[in-house]
Amino acid sequence: xxxxxxxxxxxxxxxxxxxxxxxxxxxxxxxxxxxxxxxxxxxxxxxxxxxxxxxxxxxxxxxxxxxxxxxxxxxxxxxxxxxxxxxxxxxxxxxxxxxxxxxxxxxxxxxxxxxxxxxxxxxxxxxxxxxxxxxxxxxxxxxxxxxxxxxxxxxxxxxxxxxxxxxxxxxxxxxxxxxxxxxxxxxxxxxxxxxxxxxxxxxxxxxxxxxxxxxxxxxxxxxxxxxxxxxxxxxxxxxxxxxxxxxxxxxxxxxxxxxxxxxxxxxxxxxxxxxxxxxxxxxxxxxxxxxxxxxxxxxxxxxxxxxxxxxxxxxxxxxxxxxxxxxxxxxxxxxxxxxxxxxxxxxxxxxxxxxxxxxxxxxxxxxxxxxxxxxxxxxxxxxxxxxxxxxxxxxxxxxxxxxxxxxxxxxxxxxxxxxxxxxxxxxxxxxxxxxxxxxxxxxxxxxxxxxxxxxxxxxxxxxxxxxxxxxxxxxxxxxxxxxxxxxxxxxxxxxxx
Amino acid sequence: xxxxxxxxxxxxxxxxxxxxxxxxxxxxxxxxxxxxxxxxxxxxxxxxxxxxxxxxxxxxxxxxxxxxxxxxxxxxxxxxxxxxxxxxxxxxxxxxxxxxxxxxxxxxxxxxxxxxxxxxxxxxx
Numbered sequence: 001x002x003x004x005x006x007x008x009x010x011x012x013x014x015x016x017x018x019x020x021x022x023x024x025x026x027x028x029x030x031x032x033x034x035x036x037x038x039x040x041x042x043x044x045x046x047x048x049x050x051x052x053x054x055x056x057x058x059x060x061x062x063x064x065x066x067x068x069x070x071x072x073x074x075x076x077x078x079x080x081x082x083x084x085x086x087x088x089x090x091x092x093x094x095x096x097x098x099x100x101x102x103x104x105x106x107x108x109x110x111x112x113x114x115x116x117x118x119x120x121x122x123x124x125x126x127x128x129x130x131x132x133x134x135x136x137x138x139x140x141x142x143x144x145x146x147x148x149x150x151x152x153x154x155x156x157x158x159x160x161x162x163x164x165x166x167x168x169x170x171x172x173x174x175x176x177x178x179x180x181x182x183x184x185x186x187x188x189x190x191x192x193x194x195x196x197x198x199x200x201x202x203x204x205x206x207x208x209x210x211x212x213x214x215x216x217x218x219x220x221x222x223x224x225x226x227x228x229x230x231x232x233x234x235x236x237x238x239x240x241x242x243x244x245x246x247x248x249x250x251x252x253x254x255x256x257x258x259x260x261x262x263x264x265x266x267x268x269x270x271x272x273x274x275x276x277x278x279x280x281x282x283x284x285x286x287x288x289x290x291x292x293x294x295x296x297x298x299x300x301x302x303x304x305x306x307x308x309x310x311x312x313x314x315x316x317x318x319x320x321x322x323x324x325x326x327x328x329x330x331x332x333x334x335x336x337x338x339x340x341x342x343x344x345x346x347x348x349x350x351x352x353x354x355x356x357x358x359x360x361x362x363x364x365x366x367x368x369x370x371x372x373x374x375x376x377x378x379x380x381x382x383x384x385x386x387x388x389x390x391x392x393x394x395x396x397x398x399x400x401x402x403x404x405x406x407x408x409x410x411x412x413x414x415x416x417x418x419x420x421x422x423x424x425x426x427x428x429x430x431x432x433x434x435x436x437x438x439x440x441x442x443x444x445x446x447x448x449x450x451x452x453x454x455x456x457x458x459x460x461x462x463x464x465x466x467x468x469x470x471x472x473x474x475x476x477x478x479x480x481x482x483x484x485x486x487x488x489x490x491x492x493x494x495x496x497x
Numbered sequence: 498x499x500x501x502x503x504x505x506x507x508x509x510x511x512x513x514x515x516x517x518x519x520x521x522x523x524x525x526x527x528x529x530x531x532x533x534x535x536x537x538x539x540x541x542x543x544x545x546x547x548x549x550x551x552x553x554x555x556x557x558x559x560x561x562x563x564x565x566x567x568x569x570x571x572x573x574x575x576x577x578x579x580x581x582x583x584x585x586x587x588x589x590x591x592x593x594x595x596x597x598x599x600x601x602x603x604x605x606x607x608x609x610x611x612x613x614x615x616x617x618x619x620x621x622x
Contacts, residue, residue, distance in 0.1 A: 186521055218561075399564070
């Protein structure tokens, strides 16, 4: 009998698993590099391809997409000033000016190397911190889980920026959708409208494909008018020299820490982490005037932080079952389809699988560094693929992928409805993250609250008075009040372009 | 305004229909419905939710209409033919030339049919 860390490694050393990992990283880099195609969309649309393979092979591909997409998004941000994914918004601020000054190769080199560093450091955090966190979470009963999910849901407000009310309404819609189907405790049918297809609830994957795939395509049809500008022909040197490394090291290290923390916070993703890190790096830099004009410190900070989100988000998702960002929200649905229930019991019963995930993430990061250094040029050429080809491809893949889940056309209709809602929500500037969070956390929240009330014989004091629950309630109040307070303040002066 | 109205209506519907459910299964959706209806009220004051303009609305409407038609004939046989036709029409709608549209549609249809129907043994007919 091998220890978990070794059994996890043995599972990875299978050529089929490694092949799926490689394919996932390449697909992720392509999804990330093409504007409008995101990591969450890549995972959602390609999850159906993993239904027919083992959990390890499926996981390898999906984790590869996750690790490949974020640095892939940086390539587009640097070369054509368009963030390939939301996480690389801040990468445009210094990456594009640096590329325009003849440093496109250097910017792409930093994007690959510092992104790889950010990912690997955050995966090391996952390997070290996840087991103790899961051990602590094993003490949680239904009341504590209710407190945790309530805190997770309160982050709906935090990630909604100044549109707090819209964010909370979207989250409530997600919670409402999660009540469709059989009641988790009594199996009483709710909101099924007499249709047997809805007894198991609304399928998560078609909703994700609709929100992030079809909805995004419709939004792009409505918004995009012009063509992307051509990327520069000559890239120049890719490898940074020693002085440049010395210059970016402090900001990269600090940004990695920020990325891990932001990633671990439910629903806060790479976009938030990279903006915070860029601002932090600018404040601490001796060359503040270079920021926004091609600063390698600013570029490195954004690359490190948006990639370090991966380890933090995976830690929250694996240990507590609460997604740290958009892609991990979609990953939860994919894991459940493969019979893997994230949470502390996963560490007790399937410790080897947790180690497999850690090794897969680390290998995917290393592969991504290689692809980022060697294949940035061909990836940049892919920007010339006409948008209509991408739109029709995503629409068709979304339809067939949703159908493949249960061989049911009803899932495709759900996908289409989610797509229309996703499009309308984008037009109304309503954040979609809270909706996903509500849909995932709704059943956990309801069933744990009701179990806790049954255990305390209906006394709310017995549920809300427990020390860990009190902590989560205070954290919930803080996370709800902070953005409200922020939204009432006049916008402060920052250096963001 | 439209967003706020939609959430108010949905919240009221959820809260009202939760009354018809037994106490246990009805409590959670009832609370969500009430919260949704209450929070939709401040959204009426929000100028950002006061409506939005959809550009290229005809293209979007045509995309949705074609997709609905495609789904209505799903499962009636000849998957490859229907899919290729659906894609050609979409690509023409997005301004592609006939020759490009037909080529791209045939390649995509072949890839999906080979991948899902023959590779993964999914029944698409």
